[in-house]
Amino acid sequence: MLKTEQPNADHPELDLYSDEALVKALVDDQQLAVRAVQAAAPDLARAVAAAVPRLRAGGRLVTVGAGTSGRLGVLDGTELQPTFSWPTEQVLGLIAGGRDAMFRAIEGAEDSHELGAADVDQAALGPRDVVLLIAASGTTPYVLGALQAARHSGALTVALANNPGSPLAAQADIGITLDTGPEVISGSTRLKAGTAQKIALNAFSSAVMVRLHKVYGNLMVDMKATNAKLLRRTLALTVRACGCDEAAAAQMLQRCGQHVKLAIVALRAGVEPSVAQAWLDAAHGSVRAALDGRDAAAHRAP
Numbered sequence: 215m216l217k218t219e220q221p222n223a224d225h226p227e228l229d230l231y232s233d234e235a236l237v238k239a240l241v242d243d244q245q246l247a248v249r250a251v252q253a254a255a256p257d258l259a260r261a262v263a264a265a266v267p268r269l270r271a272g273g274r275l276v277t278v279g280a281g282t283s284g285r286l287g288v289l290d291g292t293e294l295q296p297t298f299s300w301p302t303e304q305v306l307g308l309i310a311g312g313r314d315a316m317f318r319a320i321e322g323a324e325d326s327h328e329l330g331a332a333d334v335d336q337a338a339l340g341p342r343d344v345v346l347l348i349a350a351s352g353t354t355p356y357v358l359g360a361l362q363a364a365r366h367s368g369a370l371t372v373a374l375a376n377n378p379g380s381p382l383a384a385q386a387d388i389g390i391t392l393d394t395g396p397e398v399i400s401g402s403t404r405l406k407a408g409t410a411q412k413i414a415l416n417a418f419s420s421a422v423m424v425r426l427h428k429v430y431g432n433l434m435v436d437m438k439a440t441n442a443k444l445l446r447r448t449l450a451l452t453v454r455a456c457g458c459d460e461a462a463a464a465q466m467l468q469r470c471g472q473h474v475k476l477a478i479v480a481l482r483a484g485v486e487p488s489v490a491q492a493w494l495d496a497a498h499g500s501v502r503a504a505l506d507g508r509d510a511a512a513h514r515a516p
Contacts, residue, residue, distance in 0.1 A: 216377045218350050218403050222396040240405070243398045247409035250376075250392040251417065257390040258414060261372045262421045264388060265344040268370055269304070270426060270498075273342030275419070276306045276369070278334070278360040280324030282404040283348040283374075283411060284309030285316055290415040296444070298428040299436045308333045310356040323356060330359030334367070341368035346418070348373075348411055350403035352380020352391075361385055374414055376407040390414065427500040430455060435475040435501060448474050455501075456481045475501045 225231075225239055251258075269275060275294070277287025288307030294300035310329065311320030323329060339345065345364040349357040352375030361382060364371050373386035376394050383389030392410040397403060423429065428436040433455055439448045452463040455478045462481065470476040470487050478501055479490035490504070497503035 216351055216353070217393070217395050218376050218397065218407055219401045220396040221400045222398050225398050228398065240398055244406050244409050246394055247392075247406040247413060250394045250406075250410045251413045254390050254392055254414065255417075257388060258418055258421075261388045261390065261418060262425065264370055265372070265418075265422055266425045268342045268344050269422060271342050272304070273344055273369075274304045274306055274339075275300075275422075276308065276337065276339065276343055276345045276364075277348065277415075278308045278330070278345060278357055278364075279348035280310035280354050280356050281315075281319065281321070282408045283350060283354075283357075286408060286411050286415060287346060287348050288316060290412075290419055294419060294423070296438045296440060297434060298423040298426075299438055300423065300428075306337060308337065308360065310354075324354050325356070327355040327359035330356035330361075331363040332359075334360045334363035339364055339367035339369040343367070343369040345369045345371050346374065346415070347371060347382060347386060348375075348415075349380075349382055350376040350407040350411070352377045352382040354382070357382060358385075372418075374411055376403065376410065427498060427503075430475065430478065430501040433474075435478060436499070437474065439472040445472065448472050452477050452481070475499070479504050 231239060275291060277291050279287045288309055291305040291307045294305055295302050309315045311323035314320060315323060347357050347361050358381060361371055371386040372388045373382045374390050374392060375383045376392050378391055378393055383391050392414060394406045394410050397405045399405060433451050435451060439445045448467055449460060449463055451474050452467055453460055458481055466477045466481050470480060476487055476490050479494060480487050482505060483490065493504040493507060497507060
């Protein structure tokens with residue numbers, strides 16, 4: 215029996231617990247999700263290193279899964295655009311059962327190896343694409359079918375599974391095992407197995423975005439200000455990065471189309487937005503490199 219499916223020996227009478235003890239057992243067990251991801255951190259780092267050159271060259275970040283795993287993949291990819299201005303055409307979420315499976319369980323869809331392969335084939339993947347294949351069991355036919363098709367396309371394949379020795383992790387280019395063990399409620403991998411997947415996806419995609427210059431220091435400087443809350447955030451980020459007052463930051467942000475990294479370079483270097491944009495373009499979008507290049511040029515000047 216898969217470890218994720220085994221009865222949890224610590225809680226054989228879970229249904230007899232008091233409300234307080236029941237909630238404590240469920241919450242405390244989540245700590246094992248963090249430990250599982252910590253143990254897998256070196257493999258996640260390898261995946262980041264392999265993924266960045268492909269994505270920088272225009273590749274897509276594709277997630278594949280069924281049920282909870284598929285929904286977590288879609289969620290992570292969906293949040294990249296507003297958080298990091300990641301192009302929507304460079305992210306794709308595939309879930310067994312299609313779009314409807316995001317909102318209601320379509321359990322039988324995960325049993326089809328052919329459906330997983332067909333969904334990947336329809337996506338027309340190539341060598342620049344990065345495919346994250348997520349399955350708690352590591353044996354889901356839909357995900358294994360998608361894996362084989364993705365490998366055939368030449369895409370980089372990264373597997374996230376919660377059972378040691380899974381075929382999914384073994385067959386992917388980079389296999390990552392999040393060994394969370396038995397669930398408090400036996401077999402319900404929406405619990406700590408899902409939590410571990412969410413943490414791993416967050417860590418992977420966030421690290422990739424840092425490497426793609428979407429972050430300056432620890433500030434997210436390439437976000438999309440699409441509502442009032444985010445407009446306030448762009449102002450706060452610009453003030454923090456530049457050490458200027460809010461009025462100066464707001465004025466420059468307006469001139470820069472609310473683009474934080476552009477406003478930062480313009481304010482810190484004291485140049486027009488068009489010049490700042492040219493420096494950013496030359497630095498492949500890196501605020502730090504754009505400013506360092508300006509400083510180096512000034513140092514060389516007579």
